[in-house]
Amino acid sequence: MNPDEFRDWSRKAAEWGADYRETLRERPVRAQTQPGDILAQIAASPPEAAEPMETILADFEEKIVPGMTHWQHPRFFAYFPANAAPVSVVAEYLVSAMAAQCMLWQTSPAATELETRIVDWMRQALGLPEGFSGVIQDSASSATLAAVLVMRERALGWQGNKQGLSGQPAIRIYCSDQVHTSIDRAIWVSGIGEENLVRIPTAGALRGMDIAALEAGIAADKAAGFLPAGIIACVGGTSIGGTDDIAGVCAVAARHGLYVHVDAAWAGSAMICEEFRHYWAGVDGADSIVFNPHKWLGAQFDCSIQFIREPDSLVKTLAIQPEYLKTHGKDGIINYSEWSVPLGRRFRALKLWFLLRAHGLEGLRKMIRNHVRWSEKLAARLAAEPGFEIVSEPMLSLFSFRHQPPAGSDADRHNLALVNAINDDGRIYLTQTRVDGQVAIRFQAGQFETTEADIDSAFKTITEIACRRHENG
Known part of the structure; x- marks a missing residue:
């Protein structure tokens, strides 16, 4: 790759990244593929001859992206966040280019x-x-x-x-x-x-x-x-x-x-x-x-x-x-x-330098305070819904809940099936845990660009799917 090609493809990669972040809400949060789907699309042997960048990028978009879980999605409520504020991504471009x-x-x-x-x-x-x-x-x-x-x-x-x-x-x-x-x-x-x-x-x-x-x-x-x-x-x-x-x-x-x-x-x-x-x-x-x-x-x-x-x-x-x-x-x-x-x-310090200067501590505090407040509000709304139990009260923006199964059904099996159904739906992503030996569903708000509307979407998704599963037994 000569300098002109490097410049051109660097621009295209940055543009792809900006388009990707802008359209995240249109994508399912968790990858909707089955084990082996991606592997089957990748050549079994390395290429002997060079391939054009156009072909490589097209394969990336068609074969790789559908198998990615979108950790920067505003409705990623699983695990803990792995945030990449846009300004820190820009800093990482510079770090990658210098490769020190x-x-x-x-x-x-x-x-x-x-x-x-x-x-x-x-x-x-x-x-x-x-x-x-x-x-x-x-x-x-x-x-x-x-x-x-x-x-x-x-x-x-x-x-x-x-x-x-x-x-x-x-x-x-x-x-x-x-x-x-x-x-x-x-x-x-x-x-x-x-x-x-x-x-x-x-x-x-x-x-x-x-x-x-x-x-x-x-x-x-x-x-x-x-x-x-x-x-x-x-x-x-x-x-x-x-x-x-x-x-x-x-x-x-x-x-x-x-x-x-x-x-x-x-x-x-x-x-x-x-x-x-x-x-x-x-x-x-x-x-x-x-x-x-x-x-x-x-x-x-x-x-x-x-x-x-x-x-x-x-x-x-x-x-x-x-x-x-x-x-x-x-x-x-x-x-x-x-x-x-x-x-x-x-060179990890550069992205923090950019981040702290671009947002300031007050901007970051506002984000964290919003996440905590919105999670507390969601926990209260779920607690008021029939069939829902708050298992662990919010610790900052993290809490866990459980849904009551139909009569005669196993509670653990029901809640595991519920969290799987929620994740297969694609609108939000949650994970499960065990509290005192019983299955509970975790919720945490922490993605950098999450809004209160995304939390409202979580409430709607959880309650809709839980109601449907309860009615269907």
Whole structure:
């Protein structure tokens, strides 16, 4: 592709992207294909000769797009959002065009220094104290793994990387059953082992860890010869928004010398609104905090910020400095590859810089406040409908509900069939979970361009399909 062709196709790709975003409401939210449909349309062997771009783009539109679930759709109410505000997409065009490898300060000084500034902007926006610095990771999974590795190394006197875990006391990490499965993976990958992830019972409306049970569990483990290392607390868990008493968790950790990592991957974005910060009161006592601007804030995936109280501990755990990665003759620099598990790093700070400047914190606060208000209103409307039960009250913009089945029908089977029918309809997209062992349907508002009319459409779709299924048995 010569420079003129690159310019022409870059324009066409940008125009396609703008048309796509403009017409999203006309598309079904979830892909309406069956397993294998797309695979059957893709050539089984790679081409020997070059093909024209016109043919490639046409195949993209005809074969690939119909098999995509549209995460930027304003009626995407499933999982959590993976927002890409248009301004962050523009920033990513620029990042892709430069294609810089930003692993060290010297490999792109602007990327490193902008990251330093943007992380501090976000620290201020969330109301965190000056004692926190941080790094942009690819996802909360990587941030949590990094935190678990620090827990492990601190507990073993910084000898785990050198000596391995054989012959060491079994390390214990504590959390509730509301945490994301990325915590389980971090325990696996770190070598700590699933049996040493201790699930503390939950209590209260927010389903947070029982603080007394947490303290008792740590004491019992110490007495049994285990090595408690850290606690992973949760703010806004994936299932129904489970939220721990962060101040209580940090107090227990301080008494036992344990490291606290707070997973606020989704809910952390809401902390730009001061009225929601009670959900993580006491967070200034944590050692590490992660939240994902690529979820609710509008930064295109991937973009996860990990705030750290003592970055020296993270660097001590992860840094490897062969000669070819050293920066000679420069003092006081940061190499963010030493703050994360991967060596390679994308220029993730640019899209946040564009986003924050183009919308301002007040614009982003308005969006989040609307989502919370609209979800609360929808939950109230569903609760007033015959046959509907609110299973978990709104935690920010997330709640769950259940529909009463026809007489003699199984409730779990009915609600699974209901959520599948809703998603097959195409107007909205929801997901299911289990609450106290029973199926419930999750709803969360968070897509960047969702309007109140889209929430009204959700109410209409849910109630119409539920009524139809109830009548048909």
